[in-house]
Amino acid sequence: MHATARGSRAAAKPPAGPPRHVPSKGRPHCACPPPRRSGPPDPARRVGRRALVTGASGFVGRALCAALHARGDQVRAVMRRPAAGPWDEQWNLDLGTADLPAGLLRDVDVVWHLAARSRPSVGGSAAAREPRQPELAEARAAADLVATRALLDAVAAGAWLQRASPGAPALVLASSVKAVGLPARGPADERTATPPDTRHGRAKRAAEELVLAAAERHGLHACAVRPAPVYGPGCGGGLRRMLRAVDQGRFPAVPEVGNRRSLVGLDDLVAALLLVAERPEAAGRTYVVCDGEAYSTRRVQLAMASALGRTPPARTVPPWALRALARSGDLAGWLAGRPAPFDSAALRQLLGSAWYSAARITAELGWRPRQDLEGALPAMVAAYREEARGSGGLEERGRNRGGGRPRRAER
Numbered sequence: 001m002h003a004t005a006r007g008s009r010a011a012a013k014p015p016a017g018p019p020r021h022v023p024s025k026g027r028p029h030c031a032c033p034p035p036r037r038s039g040p041p042d043p044a045r046r047v048g049r050r051a052l053v054t055g056a057s058g059f060v061g062r063a064l065c066a067a068l069h070a071r072g073d074q075v076r077a078v079m080r081r082p083a084a085g086p087w088d089e090q091w092n093l094d095l096g097t098a099d100l101p102a103g104l105l106r107d108v109d110v111v112w113h114l115a116a117r118s119r120p121s122v123g124g125s126a127a128a129r130e131p132r133q134p135e136l137a138e139a140r141a142a143a144d145l146v147a148t149r150a151l152l153d154a155v156a157a158g159a160w161l162q163r164a165s166p167g168a169p170a171l172v173l174a175s176s177v178k179a180v181g182l183p184a185r186g187p188a189d190e191r192t193a194t195p196p197d198t199r200h201g202r203a204k205r206a207a208e209e210l211v212l213a214a215a216e217r218h219g220l221h222a223c224a225v226r227p228a229p230v231y232g233p234g235c236g237g238g239l240r241r242m243l244r245a246v247d248q249g250r251f252p253a254v255p256e257v258g259n260r261r262s263l264v265g266l267d268d269l270v271a272a273l274l275l276v277a278e279r280p281e282a283a284g285r286t287y288v289v290c291d292g293e294a295y296s297t298r299r300v301q302l303a304m305a306s307a308l309g310r311t312p313p314a315r316t317v318p319p320w321a322l323r324a325l326a327r328s329g330d331l332a333g334w335l336a337g338r339p340a341p342f343d344s345a346a347l348r349q350l351l352g353s354a355w356y357s358a359a360r361i362t363a364e365l366g367w368r369p370r371q372d373l374e375g376a377l378p379a380m381v382a383a384y385r386e387e388a389r390g391s392g393g394l395e396e397r398g399r400n401r402g403g404g405r406p407r408r409a410e411r
């Protein structure tokens with residue numbers, strides 16, 4: 001396994017030369033022996049499976065690789081920048097620009113395609129809703145699609161599909177609940193026909209279509225998993241921003257309006273990603289993955305405050321006041337020709353619903369979530385604090401400045 005990996009056009013610009021293999025310790029070299037594992041063999045391990053995980057160094061990819069590694073699979077990791085992690089070999093290449101090396105899929109049984117740079121536009125501020133550089137967001141979404149196409153070309157071109165190992169080769173795409181828009185009522189699921197309403201969602205939907213079409217064409221076991229926003233130690237995105245805002249006393253004291261937002265725990269998502277690759281019924285299917293809870297913004301805020309050891313604001317801003325503020329923001333935005341920091345769109349982000357159902361994966365594959373946000377928050381807070389310490393206490397300084405009191409509802 002060790003001498004075949006090649007780095008190609010790594011973001012960190014690796015030196016040209018012989019094939020590059022970066023073992024899990026992170027120092028590039030080649031012709032090195034595979035990493036040894038100590039201790040007696042675990043009979044429960046299914047030794048011999050080889051996985052390719054794109055986006056391995058990301059929040060989800062790292063957890064998936066750890067689970068694969070722990071059960072004895074050989075993990076080939078793909079990411080742009082070199083990183084140490086729970087994998088046996090890593091290939092540093094940009095899937096969005098590279099001609100994929102011929103050996104990338106060699107001996108691989110299952111591909112988990114997680115690599116993506118496109119982000120959903122979430123958050124309560126106009127800046128977060130509309131990326132500062134829309135052309136960059138567009139370019140990222142386009143590059144993600146190019147990456148998926150490149151991977152599928154490699155699948156079609158190679159001998160991979162002819163592999164005779166037990167269990168067909170499988171390809172699992174990490175899509176997103178954003179691949180569909182929200183229905184007028186009730187939770188969205190795989191039958192929801194509302195088209196995606198963000199560029200991120202449209203790119204995910206297009207990637208799904210490419211993967212599932214390729215699966216049909218080649219008789220490949222392929223499946224698209226649509227996670228809700230994922231919580232867990234080290235998570236990013238809107239949850240991370242909210243945790244920080246609650247910690248720093250900058251999150252508005254939102255009222256309980258009974259809005260419903262779906263989320264999923266990292267470990268549950270990893271279990272779903274593993275399951276769909278194994279189960280024949282999952283071939284050609286799309287699965288929403290969320291934890292079954294319907295979180296209101298107020299519930300998340302209180303849970304975060306409690307896990308952070310902060311006193312939640314006693315009084316909440318009444319909905320009518322938020323609506324009035326949002327309307328003034330609409331007017332200010334109209335006059336200025338660009339969105340105000342808090343307007344009706346921001347209010348929808350703050351108190352709107354994004355509710356999904358994972359009934360299909362539960363009914364068809366027996367997947368059941370074991371986590372909820374409240375249970376996961378202590379570990380998330382510990383990771384957040386650890387990270388804050390690592391970044392020189394910036395988070396802590398910001399936290400103390402806020403003094404626990406919400407400042408203004410526009411934050």
Ligand SMILES: NC(=O)c1ccc[n+]([C@@H]2O[C@H](COP(=O)([O-])OP(=O)(O)OC[C@H]3O[C@@H](n4cnc5c(N)ncnc54)[C@H](OP(=O)(O)O)[C@@H]3O)[C@@H](O)[C@H]2O)c1
Nearest residue numbers: 055057058059060079080081094095096115116174229230
């Ligand atoms: N996290 C969530 O809440 C969530 C929710 C729904 C769906 N998803 C989906 O789940 C997947 C994983 O999400 P995540 O949160 O783990 O993302 P993440 O933390 O941002 O990690 C992204 C990973 O993809 C790699 N990558 C990006 N573009 C690449 C390219 N062109 N070529 C090679 N590698 C590339 C990155 O490597 P470098 O850093 O080296 O570029 C990194 O390893 C994504 O497809 C995402 O859309 C995530």
